[in-house]
Amino acid sequence: NAGVTQTPKFRVLKTGQSMTLLCAQDMNHEYMYWYRQDPGMGLRLIHYSVGEGTTAKGEVPDGYNVSRLKKQNFLLGLESAAPSQTSVYFCASVGSGGAFGEQFFGPGTRLTVL
């Protein structure tokens, strides 16, 4: 099993450009999450999904959109990138039978917006 994978690993964007980050998991997990982590800070929840076809806003959703068309994939979109969105983005997932406090994280996508 590959676990949670994220594509791409690195990306540099210019202000105003758009992009989509892909998260994929092969553990048949129901719950999936997108976080951002800024230097010296904890992770902040952007959006999450409790199942295929469902999404909801987290703590910092502005400037991002998500979609969960397939159970194994969770996409994060930046419609018009801003320098404030320079960050490391982590995806995580957990199954409904898993421990409540445990999430499995992908390796992260390092995004720089110039």
Place this chain on the structure above:
Amino acid sequence: GQSLEQPSEVTAVEGAIVQINCTYQTSGFYGLSWYQQHDGGAPTFLSYNALDGLEETGRFSSFLSRSDSYGYLLLQELQMKDSASYFCAAISSGSARQLTFGSGTQLTVLP
């Protein structure tokens, strides 16, 4: 909403015991999780407490006191590889199992 506070840095020597504290202010609190993150890496789950008391997992233990809105992570027999950031995270009582993370504690283990 939820907010968590933990020390920004802790330093200890190899073989020692270190305790990382976490206090929280929350609504809809289910429990407290702990994660480890090495530089440039992904967070990895260490432990969680849904009930008051101590949970032991090898060299790592975690404690929760709901009445004091307080928890801690205890690391014993410290090794150099334990140098990393440690995050406490409040688990939401909602069905989505959201986590709200503290800002992290950078642990440095000295030889």
